[in-house]
Amino acid sequence: MSNAAAEVQSTETGTNLGYKQELKRALTFKDLVIYGLITMLPIAPIQVYGMIAHEASGMVPIVYLVGIIAMVFTALSYSKMSNEFPIAGSVYSYVQRGLNPHVGFVTGWLIAVDYLMAPALLTAFSAMWLNSIIPAIPTPVIVLVFLAINTFVTARGISLTATTNKIFLFFEIAILLIFMGLAFKFVFIDGHGAGGFSLAPLFQAGKIDLGFIASAASIAVLGFLGFDVISTLSEEVKNPGRTVGRATVSTLVLIGVIFMAQTYLAALAHPDYTNLDPDMAYFDIAREVGGEFLYYAFILIAVAAVGIANALAIQSAISRIIYSMSRDKLLPMSGFLGKIHPKYKTPFNATIFVGVASFFIAMFMPIETIIQLVNFGALTSFMVLNLSVFAYFFLKKRKRDMKGFINYCLLPWLGFLVIGFVWWGFDWKTFAVGTSWMVVGVILLAFKTKGFRQLPPTMRDL
Secondary structure: OOOOOOEEEOOOOOOEEEEEOOOOOOEOHHHHHHHHHHHHOOOOHHHHHHHHHHHOOOOHHHHHHHHHHHHHHHHHHHHHHHHHOOOOOOHHHHHHHHOOHHHHHHHHHHHHHHHHHHHHHHHHHHHHHHHHHOOOOOHHHHHHHHHHHHHHHHHHOHHHHHHHHHHHHHHHHHHHHHHHHHHHHHHHHOOOOOOOOOOOOOOOOOOOOHHHHHHHHHHHHHHOOOHHHHHHHHHHEOOHHHHHHHHHHHHHHHHHHHHHHHHHHHHHHOOOHHHOOOOOHHHHHHHHHHHHHHHHHHHHHHHHHHHHHHHHHHHHHHHHHHHHHHHOOOOOOHHHHOOOOOOOOOOHHHHHHHHHHHHHHHHHOOHHHHHHHHHHHHHHHHHHHHHHHHHHHHHHOOOOOHHHHHHHHHHHHHHHHHHHHHHHOOOHHHHHHHHHHHHHHHHHHHHHOOOOOOOOHHHHHO
16 A cells, blocks of 8 residues: 555554545654754743743742643653554544544644644744844734745645754754853853852742742743644654654653753853843843843844744644644535645645734734633643543553553543643633633534534544
């Protein structure tokens, strides 16, 4: 059977998953790790360092450590489900097959709004940053250019996307290493800042308690959103059952270590967190240790990294989720959005749709509403995913020995409770906006399935 006609199968069970292999399998473990790093952004602390420093009494590295611990349970759930169901669609496909097809659609609908809003949010922020130093370029023009670049690269093929990711990751790591090297010299050689090693960014007696951990978890979990996009590429990966899960967990841990290392050096370079500007703190520290060159270099690389590289990775992810839901005939215009480009082997129509939608969202939707939809969609889908691991492996497949209890009961429930704690802390506006979007999805599902009486064609055939 040819590659184009081969049916996607579960690597663990060998069962037919109901789809033909249409996307090009070209990605390796290394490509997935780079893709995950780009999505979570190695220089992400530059955006929130000042805010976290004030909230955590300067102990920013510990906040990110809490984030790693909090999110690793959900990452393990993604790993288990990607091994069992190595298909595009991410949490939509996992919940659809592990828990319930209709719940799967609603979960996919929620993660879709997260990914659909994110490129618009990222390009809007980048446009504002660039406009602040080059005001002659209007913000809408910058947004349009960034989205056009991302749409072109995503539509042309996953190999081009992977190459683009490598280029941007190189520049991000390069500026980060320059900053860390100059910060080390600033502190340990020149004797500025803390003047040497200090435990203050890592531990302050009397300030780390249950309340601190809870607050840190709430901040850090939202900072790690995006690790899950790796699973959207399952049908474009060589040996997906083994590779996707390993890459998901590895990327989460690696990005956490990068976050902790750079924020520790930043804290040593500027120990007095009380006088930091919440919005520009990291940039200001860069100026302290490296002068005007490092300050402006960080801003320009941040603009490109967020507006192009980060948005590009997420646009790739959402186009594949929309493609996956459309080939199940569950979205409006499914016949159009579920098409694969015959030459590039990409969800071409879905990619164009995402690019156009992202532009209008960035231009006309309030940033506060975008953030509310991103947070609600992501965390709600994470909770349902953890429940699906428990329902599918522990209850349905009856993997209940000691190993099964730990992997399929204890760990996913810990993931559910950690994410649920953060979810419960949303304000009423986030619940109102998120619930409204969910209701729209339920109504659409009721219409498409004739009152929840029908299943997607691929599910009926299995």
